[in-house]
Amino acid sequence: MEASPSTDRLEGIRQEAQRSLFRARHGIQLITGTREPVVGATPKDVVWRRGKAQLSRYRSDKRTRRPPLVIVWSVISRAYILDLRPGQSFVGQLLDAGIDVFMIDWGVPDAVDSGNNLELYVDNYLPRALERALEVADSDELDILGYCAGGVLSCLAVAGHPETPVKNLAVMATPIDLGHIEGMIKSFRRGALEVDDLIDETGNIPADAVYRGFASLRPTTDIFKYATLWERLWSDEFVEGYTAMAGWIRDQTPLPGALARQMVDLLLRRNVLVTGEIPIAGRTVRLADITCPLLNVMAEDDHMVPPAASEVLSKLVGSTDVTELRIPAGHVGLAAGRDAKRNTVPRILEWLNAHSS
Numbered sequence: 621m622e623a624s625p626s627t628d629r630l631e632g633i634r635q636e637a638q639r640s641l642f643r644a645r646h647g648i649q650l651i652t653g654t655r656e657p658v659v660g661a662t663p664k665d666v667v668w669r670r671g672k673a674q675l676s677r678y679r680s681d682k683r684t685r686r687p688p689l690v691i692v693w694s695v696i697s698r699a700y701i702l703d704l705r706p707g708q709s710f711v712g713q714l715l716d717a718g719i720d721v722f723m724i725d726w727g728v729p730d731a732v733d734s735g736n737n738l739e740l741y742v743d744n745y746l747p748r749a750l751e752r753a754l755e756v757a758d759s760d761e762l763d764i765l766g767y768c769a770g771g772v773l774s775c776l777a778v779a780g781h782p783e784t785p786v787k788n789l790a791v792m793a794t795p796i797d798l799g800h801i802e803g804m805i806k807s808f809r810r811g812a813l814e815v816d817d818l819i820d821e822t823g824n825i826p827a828d829a830v831y832r833g834f835a836s837l838r839p840t841t842d843i844f845k846y847a848t849l850w851e852r853l854w855s856d857e858f859v860e861g862y863t864a865m866a867g868w869i870r871d872q873t874p875l876p877g878a879l880a881r882q883m884v885d886l887l888l889r890r891n892v893l894v895t896g897e898i899p900i901a902g903r904t905v906r907l908a909d910i911t912c913p914l915l916n917v918m919a920e921d922d923h924m925v926p927p928a929a930s931e932v933l934s935k936l937v938g939s940t941d942v943t944e945l946r947i948p949a950g951h952v953g954l955a956a957g958r959d960a961k962r963n964t965v966p967r968i969l970e971w972l973n974a975h976s977s
Contacts, residue, residue: 660700662711664723668752671736672727675749677720677756678711684718685976687787688757690750691723692770692777695741695879696830698871699725702767704956713965719972722753724770729874734823736876738776738886739901746777750784761785763972767792767955768925772887775933776898778912780905788975790915790968791933793925793951797894798887800929809888815880824874831872869952896936907933913941915971917964919954920946943971 668675675690691711693699702710702723714721724746729736754762764786766774771794778786795801798809807813818825886892892899896907916934918927927946934942945967949959 657705660703661706662703662709662715667722667756668749670745670748672729672733673745673749674725674727675752676723676725677753678715678723680715680720682715682718683720685973686720686757687759687761687763687976688720688722688753689714689763689765689972690753691721692746692764692766692774693723693725694767694769695726695773695873696769696875697873699723701952701956708956708961710955710960710965713961714969717969719969720757722757724749726873729822729824729876731822731824734877737878737882741773741879742776742780742905743901746773747781747784750777750786754785761787763788763790765790765792765968766794768794768951772796772893775907775910775937776900776905779907779909780900780903782909786912788913788915788972789910790917790971791930792917792964793919793922793930793954794916794933795887795893795925795929796933796936797929798891799894800926801888801924805888808884811889815877815884819877819880820874822874823877825877825880827872827874830875831870894932894936907936908938910937911939913943913975914939915943915945915968917945917947917954917968919949919951921949922951922954924951941975945971 663679664676665679666674667677691699691702693702703712704710706712711721711723726741726745750762750764754760762785764774764778766772766789771791774789774791775794778784778789798805801809808815815825818829820826886898893907898905898907914934914937916930918930919925920927931944934944947954947959947963947967949963953959954964
């Protein structure tokens with residue numbers, strides 16, 4: 621027997637009433653901060669430290685593929701976005717595929733780190749961390765995956781240290797031609813804003829200023845974010861994911877003052893990356909010296925690092941094996957959420973497997 625229209629209406633009213641109760645409960649939890657998701661929960665061991673920087677190796681009993689993969693995180697924001705939640709973990713998918721995964725995390729800079737510059741990361745931290753990964757994994761070569769500014773550091777380290785046995789280099793949402801970056805970045809480029817305008821008593825750009833800089837790239841985001849939140853506030857799964865993602869977006873890290881000044885001068889105003897020749901520590905690092913296979917991953921809907929800012933890298937390296945991969949996602953969605961799980965990670969794994977020994 622089919623339900624009558626009046627029965628359907630009553631069922632609809634009952635479901636909406638139940639969802640309203642869930643919205644109220646979840647809303648109170650969000651406002652009071654009592655609903656804190658578990659993030660970055662995949663077990664790992666720190667195998668190297670220098671200053672605030674540390675290299676971790678994720679635990680796994682599924683390591684079947686060589687060489688190991690070292691993820692180079694950005695100097696801005698927290699690395700746990702790649703291990704956001706169980707079932708929503710970029711790192712977890714790599715581990716399930718048998719990859720031996722390491723992660724370089726730069727930590728949270730304080731006054732001691734205000735003098736950190738490109739030379740420190742490219743010529744000191746990164747080569748030593750990569751050497752340690754080779755030792756721990758008992759391997760004579762490794763793969764690198766750099767994300768955002770971590771992709772820039774990866775390219776400079778590979779180009780500047782050809783003695784490092786890098787088999788494959790993959791980068792994601794990596795800004796090379798910074799003339800395409802908008803928001804607060806554009807104000808720095810035009811000289812309307814100086815780094816010293818934002819430096820705090822620690823000698824760094826504080827985390828809140830970094831967050832505001834990202835928010836300036838899409839000023840209407842909060843309007844749509846809260847509209848979507850209200851619509852789906854009744855769902856436990858959605859609220860868990862939303863809380864984890866929203867917490868990460870707000871959870872930025874300070875940017876060392878010396879590095880910020882260098883990046884504004886070299887990478888923004890002089891836009892030297894797009895020339896392929898970057899002055900570091902009194903020498904010129906040439907992107908053409910990158911000769912290993914390169915995977916250049918871009919997000920088609922990236923409002924932070926649009927594809928136009930990344931695609932030039934493919935023409936600057938010296939490798940004859942270059943693959944461009946465009947994912948229908950945004951800057952964050954490229955690394956977390958459904959887009960990463962369905963598209964980014966499987967495509968990166970496909971490329972790595974095709975280039976493994």
